[in-house]
Amino acid sequence: MPKDIDAKESGIGAASKRREDIRFLSGTGNYTDDINVNGQAYVHFLRSDVAHGRITSLDTAAAAGMPGVLRVFTGADFEAVGGLPCGWQVTDRFGEVMQEPAHPVLAQGKVRHVGDPIAAVVAATAEQARDAAEAIELDIEDLPAVVDMKAALAEDAPKVHDDLTSNLCYDWGFVEENKEAVAKAFDEAAHVTTLELVNNRLVANPMEPRVAVGDFNRATGESTLYTTSQNPHVIRLLMGAFVLGIPEHKLRVVAPDVGGGFGSKIFHYAEEAFCTFAAKALNRAVKWTSSRSEAFMSDAHGRDHVTKIELALDADNNFTALRTDTHANMGAYLSTFAPSVPTWLHGTLMAGNYKTPLIYVNVKAVFTNTVPVDAYRGAGRPEATYQLERVIDKAARELNVDPIALRRQNFITEFPYATPVAVEYDTGDYVATMDKLEEIADIKGFDGRRTESEKAGKLRGLGVNCYIEACGIAPSNLVGQLGARAGLYESATVRVNATGGIVVMTGSHSHGQGHETSFPQVISEMIGIPEDMVEIEHGDTANTPMGMGTYGSRSLAVGGSAMVKATEKIINKAKKIAAHLMEASDADVELKDGQFSIAGTDKSVAWGDVTLAAYVPHNYPLEEIEPGLEETAFYDPANFTYPAGAYACEVEVDPDTGKVTIERFAAADDFGNVVNPMIVDGQVHGGLGQGIGQALLEGCVYDEDGQLLSASFMDYAMPRADDVPFYQVDHSCQTPCTHNPLGVKGCGEAGAIGSPPAVVNAVVDALRSAGKDVTHIDMPLTPARVWAAMQS
Amino acid sequence: MYEFEFARPASVAEAVKALSEEDAQALGGGQTLIPTLKQRLAMPSTLVSLSGIDEMKGIHSEGGQLVIGGAMTHADVAEGAEAYPALAALAGQIGDPAVRNRGTLGGSIANNDPAACYPAAVLGSGATIVTSAREIAADDYFQGMFTTALEEGEIVTAVKFPQPEVANYQKFLQPASRFALVGVFVARFADGVRVAVTGASEEGVFRWGAAEAALATDFSADAISGLTVEADGMIGDIHGTKAYRAHLVGVMTKRAVAAAS
Numbered sequence A: 001m002p003k004d005i006d007a008k009e010s011g012i013g014a015a016s017k018r019r020e021d022i023r024f025l026s027g028t029g030n031y032t033d034d035i036n037v038n039g040q041a042y043v044h045f046l047r048s049d050v051a052h053g054r055i056t057s058l059d060t061a062a063a064a065g066m067p068g069v070l071r072v073f074t075g076a077d078f079e080a081v082g083g084l085p086c087g088w089q090v091t092d093r094f095g096e097v098m099q100e101p102a103h104p105v106l107a108q109g110k111v112r113h114v115g116d117p118i119a120a121v122v123a124a125t126a127e128q129a130r131d132a133a134e135a136i137e138l139d140i141e142d143l144p145a146v147v148d149m150k151a152a153l154a155e156d157a158p159k160v161h162d163d164l165t166s167n168l169c170y171d172w173g174f175v176e177e178n179k180e181a182v183a184k185a186f187d188e189a190a191h192v193t194t195l196e197l198v199n200n201r202l203v204a205n206p207m208e209p210r211v212a213v214g215d216f217n218r219a220t221g222e223s224t225l226y227t228t229s230q231n232p233h234v235i236r237l238l239m240g241a242f243v244l245g246i247p248e249h250k251l252r253v254v255a256p257d258v259g260g261g262f263g264s265k266i267f268h269y270a271e272e273a274f275c276t277f278a279a280k281a282l283n284r285a286v287k288w289t290s291s292r293s294e295a296f297m298s299d300a301h302g303r304d305h306v307t308k309i310e311l312a313l314d315a316d317n318n319f320t321a322l323r324t325d326t327h328a329n330m331g332a333y334l335s336t337f338a339p340s341v342p343t344w345l346h347g348t349l350m351a352g353n354y355k356t357p358l359i360y361v362n363v364k365a366v367f368t369n370t371v372p373v374d375a376y377r378g379a380g381r382p383e384a385t386y387q388l389e390r391v392i393d394k395a396a397r398e399l400n401v402d403p404i405a406l407r408r409q410n411f412i413t414e415f416p417y418a419t420p421v422a423v424e425y426d427t428g429d430y431v432a433t434m435d436k437l438e439e440i441a442d443i444k445g446f447d448g449r450r451t452e453s454e455k456a457g458k459l460r461g462l463g464v465n466c467y468i469e470a471c472g473i474a475p476s477n478l479v480g481q482l483g484a485r486a487g488l489y490e491s492a493t494v495r496v497n498a499t500g501g502i503v504v505m506t507g508s509h510s511h512g513q514g515h516e517t518s519f520p521q522v523i524s525e526m527i528g529i530p531e532d533m534v535e536i537e538h539g540d541t542a543n544t545p546m547g548m549g550t551y552g553s554r555s556l557a558v559g560g561s562a563m564v565k566a567t568e569k570i571i572n573k574a575k576k577i578a579a580h581l582m583e584a585s586d587a588d589v590e591l592k593d594g595q596f597s598i599a600g601t602d603k604s605v606a607w608g609d610v611t612l613a614a615y616v617p618h619n620y621p622l623e624e625i626e627p628g629l630e631e632t633a634f635y636d637p638a639n640f641t642y643p644a645g646a647y648a649c650e651v652e653v654d655p656d657t658g659k660v661t662i663e664r665f666a667a668a669d670d671f672g673n674v675v676n677p678m679i680v681d682g683q684v685h686g687g688l689g690q691g692i693g694q695a696l697l698e699g700c701v702y703d704e705d706g707q708l709l710s711a712s713f714m715d716y717a718m719p720r721a722d723d724v725p726f727y728q729v730d731h732s733c734q735t736p737c738t739h740n741p742l743g744v745k746g747c748g749e750a751g752a753i754g755s756p757p758a759v760v761n762a763v764v765d766a767l768r769s770a771g772k773d774v775t776h777i778d779m780p781l782t783p784a785r786v787w788a789a790m791q792s
Numbered sequence B: 001m002y003e004f005e006f007a008r009p010a011s012v013a014e015a016v017k018a019l020s021e022e023d024a025q026a027l028g029g030g031q032t033l034i035p036t037l038k039q040r041l042a043m044p045s046t047l048v049s050l051s052g053i054d055e056m057k058g059i060h061s062e063g064g065q066l067v068i069g070g071a072m073t074h075a076d077v078a079e080g081a082e083a084y085p086a087l088a089a090l091a092g093q094i095g096d097p098a099v100r101n102r103g104t105l106g107g108s109i110a111n112n113d114p115a116a117c118y119p120a121a122v123l124g125s126g127a128t129i130v131t132s133a134r135e136i137a138a139d140d141y142f143q144g145m146f147t148t149a150l151e152e153g154e155i156v157t158a159v160k161f162p163q164p165e166v167a168n169y170q171k172f173l174q175p176a177s178r179f180a181l182v183g184v185f186v187a188r189f190a191d192g193v194r195v196a197v198t199g200a201s202e203e204g205v206f207r208w209g210a211a212e213a214a215l216a217t218d219f220s221a222d223a224i225s226g227l228t229v230e231a232d233g234m235i236g237d238i239h240g241t242k243a244y245r246a247h248l249v250g251v252m253t254k255r256a257v258a259a260a261s
């Protein structure tokens, strides 16, 4: 694959402009809320305003009589229907399966978090539905809420779910067999560094809030759900098979343009099931559009881990063991993939970029009276990276060694490398990315910049860290052993038209990643035809093969690989047709720049001649091959991919106010081969913005009664353009993935995974430059927190 | 929103009449009121828009004071109040362009949000609030969070700002809303100094008397170095403790003095 990426004008490596942006930027996108079905009605959900309570009476008679109201639904209407399923079952360290509570579509008897839906009013207009919801007479007996995870595990803590034995979902140990050996290594260590930290709870806040439109066709008995989803096939399977009992051939799920997801649109939500169910019950389409306020209390939240991490080192500063103790908040119910995030997406990454021989990770997942927590950009891997890179930084300071040198000394340098936490890194070059980082971040110039800042009365700090992530999820047989209740392959159908144009129907989905641009680049490269001869279709279960959707930086690595496999089948067949047309053997046919030729002869036929022959098979080897040119492939990866990199952040801290400004940020990433460097830059920029948001601004806060204090943008700080610097990003270090055909690794989450520790390391460094004995500050590093840390 | 009637009178007198209806409410730029309505936290019978009233518009000088119409938007003031640069700069820092193009001076001080910017300028300048019924001195007007001397149906038609020798507003942003976590307006007049603090106190905007006294004899940042406000009575929330806000009052005051000198 070409490394000289700027030189190319099209195909793999070209910075092709994002074709989907024409519609996104000109207001002509087709989002779920743009879909209106004739005669549709609107639903308004009555949601709990208390964190924990027992519904003592629920009278909907008055509401049902209000103008425009078609019907008021309550939990009783859903007694015969399944609850929302959880897609991953974790087995704890004693061999027991996790506690898995029921998750009703509408509350049954109890409410368990602020925002828990209790009743739903369907009316002719959205305003009428809302008016009627106010007329519902509801009495709730308040129960004490559990918000703090450790308090939730106390003997006498109120139980979120009465039918479970406690608020503990699972107590997971990994690798359990190593526990003793790890303890021994700690006993023998020359130095142990310990750090307690919080990975703050976040709200994903995609620009487009969630929307669902349920429709039902009485004539065919078919249900259709239009929804804001990253994975329509997954929703069809979960909702059809587990909640509503609708077989796939009677259920179509369409996710059109999706305005951002960051993980929060992976999961199957109650509102989707409700709209589909109600449309059938009422024989009328039913639409729900979330308000931003509802989004804060009903979209799955992210992160929310509390961790103690310990790092053991020998007398030469080699890492000898690592031990962590984490409490992970599940919220009130198990969201679709929640149990996997603090376990298999987190524990398996604790080795990071280092050859620590012994690792033990303990995770207690806890139910609380808060919104469910699930995957959010990076999902588990940011939590792992943050702990590890913070504790290494702390160790370097305790030992008085250079934090970069300490990292370099412990780098994994030989590949493939089997970690003590069950994964095998296929490729990587951590020395190269660190070298590149030192260059683009101008680490050498830091001391001079610090002097300048000090002259201006500011404290300057430098924070460096590495990260590794596991992307391209995942080998299905492996994740099956780990508790996944789904396979994680991907699919593509490549349909060549008679005149040579191509439509790819992919099981991946785009919620901003630019697949409509980058996927055609791959096919253009393979066949040698212009990119604009290829279109991508995704998002509709009616015309795409069963696929698992987009998350975990998997689309190009897994979905792209399926497309490559299908295209290879196309090329093989096209070569046979070309051989026939040229009266040659297909083994001799070469395809280059859209021309089939026979080596050593002047015979050639064009791509379009071959595709036409496939559909107008007058001169065609019908006895050997079928007419037509359309192939489907499924691809199940052999391993995860392991993007890695090194990041550097430089901050200035105002000593009078504690305000942190990011002066410089550099990211050196190894994503393997890069199909579109401009899109990759954009993905990294977005991830860095979110990581910086987590580090400095974003924090979802509940009070002790379970009321959401950060329930709107007035109190939940999203990063704005002027909160982030101009980034120095580089992805020229490329160690191609060894097991997928494109050699790609995935880039969607890297920025969000790698940046929080860099920011926090930098702020701690800045404070120490002023002689402050500060070893840690919990995110978000608001001015108030930084100032408070400086006072102590 | 709940349903409401809409009126757009052309004079203050008509507006006052319209507001005498039960549950009628004035609508300025709607930057506070419309979100409140959308959340169904208010249920006015009629919204009386003040945007069509010419006598509430304009910026002019009168007897050494700068008179600004109550319906002037923040953007109007940012552009049109050159005669009072500290005030123009304050208006230019409120919210974002969309907010500044609609939100009004009258609406802001009628609402008297404890974190709003204008109250600091009005109190710090010792301005006079002109209403549909009377004139009220700033010292009597602000009466605590979201509370003012305005009676039911009384309209802020203009504010008269005395023009100080030098003045400056320093705003420390609340990270999420970007309202003032603490904002300090300092104005030096021939006969004294006024220091008004917004964002910080549970009582809303207030004057910091000790700082005013110290600055009256020595208008320099150093003059207030040893002074602090009590943390008790400050706002404490997820964006900052009481102690932090008390500390910021000192920092922002010093910065305002330094920038004004």
Ligand SMILES: Cc1cc2nc3c(=O)[nH]c(=O)nc-3n(C[C@H](O)[C@H](O)[C@H](O)COP(=O)(O)OP(=O)(O)OC[C@H]3O[C@@H](n4cnc5c(N)ncnc54)[C@H](O)[C@@H]3O)c2cc1C
Pocket: B025, B026, B027, B028, B029, B030, B031, B032, B033, B034, B050, B070, B071, B093, B094, B095, B096, B099, B102, B103, B104, B105, B106, B107, B108, B110, B111, B113, B115, B116, B117, B118, B154, B155, B156, B157, B177, B178, B179, B180
């Ligand atoms: C995103 C955002 C950011 C903001 N940032 C800031 C900021 O940084 N600093 C800041 O100070 N403010 C900020 N604001 C508030 C903004 O300045 C509002 O414009 C202001 O608070 C209200 O003014 P309004 O004209 O929009 O009043 P409205 O919303 O129309 O009305 C507010 C209240 O005042 C009453 N009212 C309106 N006009 C009059 C009048 N002339 N006489 C009597 N009563 C009247 C109304 O009945 C209502 O009760 C922000 C607002 C938003 C939405």
